[in-house]
Every structure is written in structure tokens, then in C-alpha cells.
Amino acid sequence: MNKQYNRIAASSDEVIAKLSGAKEKVAAITIPADIPHGDMPGDKVEIGDSHTAKAKTIFSKLVDELEKTFKENKYGRAVIxxxxxxxxxxSEIASCLSYLLEQMGIGSYTMSGDNYPHRIPMYNDAERLHVFREGGIRAMVDAGVMSAQNMEVLKKWQIAEDDANAAHAETDTWFGSYLEGGRKCLDEYLGTPKETDFEEVDQIMKAFKDGADKLFLKRMGRDEASLWYDEVDMSQKQVLIVEWTHGNSDYMTQVDIPVLLNSTPQETLEHRRSRNRDGKLDSPFTMMVLELEQNKLVAQAHKAKIIITKAGELISYEDFKKLYNL
Structure with a gap:
């Protein structure tokens, strides 16, 4: 037993030693565009200069956080x-961080949290919409505004995928109850165990930190035939990076270092507009989903060990609060 403990303790020391001088070394490293990335099937990762620059900025602070975490784990492992x-x-920045760690001799694996919803993307998108619409219709009943006439109008908006448009409440006051009720139910679904298997993700993280040499990790594509598990060798990995919107969720307990890539709603909208080649804007429902997810990110931000803005500036949580008038 003592022999095993000494071997494990030495392993932690060896990992920490590899961080020596890492801050200075990282500046000279060139990150190629075709580096390995997360394990989400079909995920398109296009690494640009802004991603590599942000990754290097994050890395300078990540080194300090990793050193503390490695000391606390007898296997010399950490979850980011x-x-x-x-x-x-x-996806891009997580891949860059993993690459930088590998260049320092620290084994790293990038795992996508998007593999762990209960439903494949098509069905989950449909469930989100169903939850919103069912919640909205129930709210109409509770508010006493359910009628054949109102439902006829609502049906037209639903067919046009415009039934999450707040502007309708300006001309049809009854719509306010539908919108508020649907939004509330959607908020109670997004980023919760109703939508995602947080328990499985947490168990994977714990197994990694407890020294597992191999892990079975889920793969989820976009159709029912694209769902399986791969056995992944973790014997030479010291860092598990999970890239995921919900990576800082309160439903997970095993994350050591949450890194928040902050983007204000306005910046997110501009980004989505810029990459829509056909110029089509997102539907009101999609914008509602993005807004609710953003609210959750803001509420969880106090736990982040590292926060970086879209412009690539590291900020404190106090500075973050100022951005959102918290």
C-alpha cells in the first residue's frame, strides 16, 4: 500500500514539474489549424487566430490553477x-488548450458535453418547442384566455414559427400569458436533468479523477443510428477538458477549473448574424433559448476560476458583474 501511495505521489509531482516555465514557453508555440478536437461526431471546428490568442491568454492563468489542482489530486489529474x-x-479554444498542454508533456483529452442530452439533437429541439408550447397553452387556460378564436390566431403563429415573438402581445393582450407560461416551462427544462444526463457526466469526471485508465464515453450524432460508446485510453492523460454550454452548471460537482468564455447577448447575436450566409435571422424561439441559456451562464459565473471576454481580455468576477449591471 505504501509503495502504491509513493508512486502516485511522485506522479503528481512529475506532472506539476512539467508546468515549470510553461507560461514563458507557450508564447513561442504555434498552434496548427488541424489539431485534434472534441469527440462530438460531425462537429465542425475551425480554429482561427482569435481562438489561439485567447487560448494562450487563458493558459497563462490556467497554469496556476492546474498546479493547485494537481496538488490536491493524488493521481495528478484535473478536470477543466x-x-x-x-x-x-x-470547441476551438478547448482544443487549443488541450494542444498546449500536450506540448508541455501533459496528456489531455477534450470531451464534448453535447454528447449527453437524453435525446438526439432533432428530438431535443422538438422537445424544447413542445415544452414551450404546452406550457404556454396551459398558462392561457389558467389566465382564462383560452378560446377557439385565440387558438386560431395562435395556430397561425405556430405554423409560421413565430409564436415566441413578444411583439404579438402589443396587439393581442391574451398572448402575454402564453408567452410568459411557455418561457417559464422552457427555462425549467433547458440545462436541467430533464434535458441532459448530468449524472453520467459527473460520474465520468469522478472516475477520471479517481485514476481510471479507461473510460467508456458516449457519442451522439444527429440521427438514431449514430449513438454509441467508445472505450478511451486515459492512462496517459492528466487533464480532462469538457467543452460545453453547461460546463459550469450547478448539477455537476466534479469540475475543478471552470473557464467562462463570456459573450454578451449583443455579441452573440452579431456573431450568429455574421455566420448566416443566407442572411436569415434566428427565429424568436431560438433567440429565447439563447437568452435563457445566457441567463444561466450569468447566474453561474461566480464559480468560474477564469473569465475571458470576447475581445480576449481576462476579467475578474467583479468586472463581469459590471458588464451585466449585477
């Missing part, structure tokens, strides 16, 4: 969560 809103660069 890279979280943030839509289009903020989670």
Missing part, C-alpha cells in the same frame, strides 16, 4: 470545463 454561449468558440 470550458463553457459559454452559442458561437463563442468553446
Amino acid at each position: 470545463a470550458v463553457c459559454g454561449g452559442s458561437g463563442v468558440g468553446k
Whole structure:
């Protein structure tokens, strides 16, 4: 037993030693565009200069956090969560961080949290919409505004995918109850165990930190035939990076270092507009989903060990609060 303990303790010391001088070394490293990335099937990762620059900025602070974490884990292991809103660069920056760690001799694996919803993307999108609409209709009943006439109008908006448009309440006051009720139910679904298997993700993280040499990790594509598990060798890995919108969720207990890639709602919207080649804007429902997810990110931000803005500036939580007038 003592022999095993000494071997494990030495392993932690060896990992920490690899961090020596890492801050200075990272500046000279060139990150190629075709580095390995997360394990989400079909995920398109396009690494640009802004991603590599942000990753290097984050890395300078990550080194200090990793050293503390490695000391606390007898296996010399740590779990990092890279979280943030839509289009903020989670996959790209997580991949860059993993690459930088590997260059320092520290084994790293990037895992996508998007593999762990209960439903494949198509069905989960449908469930989100169903939850919103069912909650809205029930709210109409509770508010005493359910009628055949109102439902006829609502049906037209639903068919047009415009039934989450707040502007309708200006001309049809009854719509306010539908919108408020639907939004409330949607908020209670998004980023909760109703939508995602947080328990499985937490168990994977714990197994990694407890020294597991191999892990079975889920793969979820976009159709029912694209769902399986791969056995992944973790014997030479000291860091598990989870890239995920919900990486800083209160439903997870095993994340050591949450990294928040902050993007204000305005910045997120501009990004999504810029990458829509056909110029089509997101539907009111999609914008509602993004807003609710953003609210959750803001509420969880106090736990982040590292926060970086879309412009690439490291900020404190106090500075973060000023951005959102908290």
C-alpha cells in the first residue's frame, strides 16, 4: 500500500514539474489549424487566430490553477470545463488548450458535453418547442384566455414559427400569458436533468479523477443510428477538458477549473448574424433559448476560476458583474 501511495505521489509531482516555465514557453508555440478536437461526431471546428490568442491568454492563468489542482489530486489529474454561449468558440479554444498542454508533456483529452442530452439533437429541439408550447397553452387556460378564436390566431403563429415573438402581445393582450407560461416551462427544462444526463457526466469526471485508465464515453450524432460508446485510453492523460454550454452548471460537482468564455447577448447575436450566409435571422424561439441559456451562464459565473471576454481580455468576477449591471 505504501509503495502504491509513493508512486502516485511522485506522479503528481512529475506532472506539476512539467508546468515549470510553461507560461514563458507557450508564447513561442504555434498552434496548427488541424489539431485534434472534441469527440462530438460531425462537429465542425475551425480554429482561427482569435481562438489561439485567447487560448494562450487563458493558459497563462490556467497554469496556476492546474498546479493547485494537481496538488490536491493524488493521481495528478484535473478536470477543466470550458463553457459559454452559442458561437463563442468553446470547441476551438478547448482544443487549443488541450494542444498546449500536450506540448508541455501533459496528456489531455477534450470531451464534448453535447454528447449527453437524453435525446438526439432533432428530438431535443422538438422537445424544447413542445415544452414551450404546452406550457404556454396551459398558462392561457389558467389566465382564462383560452378560446377557439385565440387558438386560431395562435395556430397561425405556430405554423409560421413565430409564436415566441413578444411583439404579438402589443396587439393581442391574451398572448402575454402564453408567452410568459411557455418561457417559464422552457427555462425549467433547458440545462436541467430533464434535458441532459448530468449524472453520467459527473460520474465520468469522478472516475477520471479517481485514476481510471479507461473510460467508456458516449457519442451522439444527429440521427438514431449514430449513438454509441467508445472505450478511451486515459492512462496517459492528466487533464480532462469538457467543452460545453453547461460546463459550469450547478448539477455537476466534479469540475475543478471552470473557464467562462463570456459573450454578451449583443455579441452573440452579431456573431450568429455574421455566420448566416443566407442572411436569415434566428427565429424568436431560438433567440429565447439563447437568452435563457445566457441567463444561466450569468447566474453561474461566480464559480468560474477564469473569465475571458470576447475581445480576449481576462476579467475578474467583479468586472463581469459590471458588464451585466449585477
